[in-house]
Amino acid sequence: MDFLNSLAIEANNYGASTGTQWLTTTDEGVFEIKSPVDGKTIANVYKCNASDYQKVINSAKSAFVEWRQVPAPQRGDIVRQIGNKLREFKQPLGELVAYEMGKSLQEGLGEVQEMIDICDFAVGLSRQLNGSTLHSERPLHRMYDQYHPLGVVGVISAFNFPVAVWSWNAMIAAICGNATVWKPSEKTPLTAIACQNIIKEVLIDNKLPEGIFSLVIGDANVIGEDMLEDKNVPLVSVTGSTRVGRHAGQKVAARFGKSILELGGNNAMILTPDADLKLAVPAIVFGAVGTAGQRCTSTRRVIIHESIYDQVKAVLTKAYKGLRIGSPLDENNHVGPLIDTDSVQAFTNAIKAVKEEGGKVLCGGNVLSGEGYESGCYVEPVMIEAENHYQTVQHETFAPILYLIKYKGDVNDAIALQNDVVQGLSSAIFSNNMRECETFLSHWGSDCGIANVNIGTSGAEIGGAFGGEKETGGGRESGSDAWKAYMRRQTNTINFSTELPLAQGIKFDL
Numbered sequence: 001m002d003f004l005n006s007l008a009i010e011a012n013n014y015g016a017s018t019g020t021q022w023l024t025t026t027d028e029g030v031f032e033i034k035s036p037v038d039g040k041t042i043a044n045v046y047k048c049n050a051s052d053y054q055k056v057i058n059s060a061k062s063a064f065v066e067w068r069q070v071p072a073p074q075r076g077d078i079v080r081q082i083g084n085k086l087r088e089f090k091q092p093l094g095e096l097v098a099y100e101m102g103k104s105l106q107e108g109l110g111e112v113q114e115m116i117d118i119c120d121f122a123v124g125l126s127r128q129l130n131g132s133t134l135h136s137e138r139p140l141h142r143m144y145d146q147y148h149p150l151g152v153v154g155v156i157s158a159f160n161f162p163v164a165v166w167s168w169n170a171m172i173a174a175i176c177g178n179a180t181v182w183k184p185s186e187k188t189p190l191t192a193i194a195c196q197n198i199i200k201e202v203l204i205d206n207k208l209p210e211g212i213f214s215l216v217i218g219d220a221n222v223i224g225e226d227m228l229e230d231k232n233v234p235l236v237s238v239t240g241s242t243r244v245g246r247h248a249g250q251k252v253a254a255r256f257g258k259s260i261l262e263l264g265g266n267n268a269m270i271l272t273p274d275a276d277l278k279l280a281v282p283a284i285v286f287g288a289v290g291t292a293g294q295r296c297t298s299t300r301r302v303i304i305h306e307s308i309y310d311q312v313k314a315v316l317t318k319a320y321k322g323l324r325i326g327s328p329l330d331e332n333n334h335v336g337p338l339i340d341t342d343s344v345q346a347f348t349n350a351i352k353a354v355k356e357e358g359g360k361v362l363c364g365g366n367v368l369s370g371e372g373y374e375s376g377c378y379v380e381p382v383m384i385e386a387e388n389h390y391q392t393v394q395h396e397t398f399a400p401i402l403y404l405i406k407y408k409g410d411v412n413d414a415i416a417l418q419n420d421v422v423q424g425l426s427s428a429i430f431s432n433n434m435r436e437c438e439t440f441l442s443h444w445g446s447d448c449g450i451a452n453v454n455i456g457t458s459g460a461e462i463g464g465a466f467g468g469e470k471e472t473g474g475g476r477e478s479g480s481d482a483w484k485a486y487m488r489r490q491t492n493t494i495n496f497s498t499e500l501p502l503a504q505g506i507k508f509d510l
């Protein structure tokens, strides 16, 4: 596996880095990382301990003091160089993402491309961290607001986008003048180590202080908790399940820290009688089975008008029966493995539970074994007729399960079903009826952070702010003005008169 050599992944790797230096603790045990593609051990990672965590944080704190003095466009230049390094290592890093996480090679490479794109976006943004100038109510006074860096930003990421989510956070945080400490998922730490190895050269070439970009890998309830409780980390960005996000959000808020929460979704696509099925069907199938249903934006529910329900069901069933399941490194396959056998168990449990509630399996749902499936992580994507109110349908199962739900009435009835879940990440309508589409996008339409017309729920461009409402957490990352979450806002009033007028005309004579 040449990509492991190219990325300097060893048989045994260390779990903490201050930037260019690895801390060499070996007494906390290891994560043995097996590929879900073939079940083979890729490498081990020594867990870091609490003292390593402290060293990394101290180094990030000192780096921040220097880094914030570097003009933002020069910080942007460092991010530009990181983007170029990622271009150089796109192929091996994409291969490792695919092999460690189990997504297709195309998607692995796409994920690295997303990192490159966010670097480019951040470079431009480094010249646009603008506040606004405001009119004062007092004569010869000036008011404006401006944005300052926060300090050390903690990034806790999920396994399914093992590197892109870090870059969305770290590159924007960096041009804003912050230092970043990354705690990746314990399921995919090798890609994080690879990223650290890739950017190391940029840090050394530019003689940057240790600690601007650093890494801690360890048990979530040790190192993760340390980060949530740490007053030295004013902002923690958490991508993961709603269960973990709820806990993390409360912990960080208890110490008056800020958090960005990017949590679970339960994404639906509405098909009205006017839907163009040529567009809708591939969008549904890719949305539901791509990345084996392990995207936060994966399509989980399709809400179909009764007049086209049977037709859609027949076309989808045919498409599902033609799916090729196997190694994601083979471009001929549509569906790769789940991340681990626990996820396979969650998949089978959900199917059993929804059947007990009245759901009807239309196709798929088996766990695959035998040649090519030795890891035990491959399943047949399943399509199930269900009702929106079922407990199982209300819950995000991170696997390729698609629920078909029939609606009667007009688009408002479909929107009501779509919104009737606790999550609020991604949503889509397929319709050529302008009134239906605009209703869906209106403030009484979709209640999600992402609402698309004639585009599926799965995936997003980095230029937009990414995130969702309700139990998806409310955070926004990546493009648009998401950078503001990585800075503190300050309002300034300057008096250049010879008087001292008080606000609201208050008189105070001495």
Ligand code: NAD
Pocket: 156, 157, 158, 159, 160, 161, 183, 184, 185, 186, 220, 221, 223, 224, 225, 228, 239, 240, 241, 242, 244, 245, 247, 248, 261, 262, 263, 264, 265, 295, 296, 297, 396, 398, 425, 467, 468, 472
């Ligand atoms: P997870 O919640 O199991 O873990 C996410 C991260 O939280 C991991 O790094 C984990 O180590 C860490 N963590 C767990 N317990 C912790 C604790 N007590 N303190 C600190 N950190 C802790 O999620 P996962 O299985 O890795 O990822 C799948 C989930 O992530 C899905 O629910 C998916 O929808 C969600 N997700 C959301 C987005 C989004 O942008 N909304 C993006 C990707 C994934």
